[in-house]
Amino acid sequence: MPEPAEMSRPDVAKMSGGGAPGNEGKNPVANGHAENDSNPFAEYMWMENEEEYNRQVEEELLEQEFLERCFQEMLDEEDQDWFIPERDLPSVGQIQQQLNGLSVSDENVEEILRKSILNPEAKEFVPGVKY
Structure with a gap:
């Protein structure tokens, strides 16, 4: 926007288009644009x-x-x-129920040992040690 001092210049004061270049001879419209005579x-x-x-x-x-x-x-x-543990792991109650269902009994130990094909005299396996 031109400064008030610039508006007092004679060339700007003579412009009828509101001082905007290229609007000479055109009447200003309410929206600030120049009126176009060819298209209302x-x-x-x-x-x-x-x-x-x-x-x-x-x-x-x-x-x-x-x-x-x-x-x-x-x-x-x-x-x-x-x-996500809260979502993917069972609750403590479910784990407790599963543990209560487990039991250890010595009834079948003798039978399992008789059927076993493992060598009871073998040395204990220790990883990384060669025998």
Whole structure:
């Protein structure tokens, strides 16, 4: 916007288009643009492509929604792949029930030893030691 000191210049004061270059001889309109004598609806020409603009904005919104949905699905799949103890491990009550169901008995030990093909006289295996 020209400074008030610049408005007092004789060449600017003579302009009827509000002092904007290229608007000489054109009357200013309420919106600040120069009036176009050839087309009285020039200020409304943006509405000509309003449907195309609306379609483009709608496509952009749908694309953004699609990307957000894909991103959320990706996060959900990633959560399923990760080990989360609270979700993936049984509760303490379930573990306690399983432990209560276990028992050790000496009844079958003799029978298992008779059927075994292991050598009771063999040395104890120690990893990394050669015999």
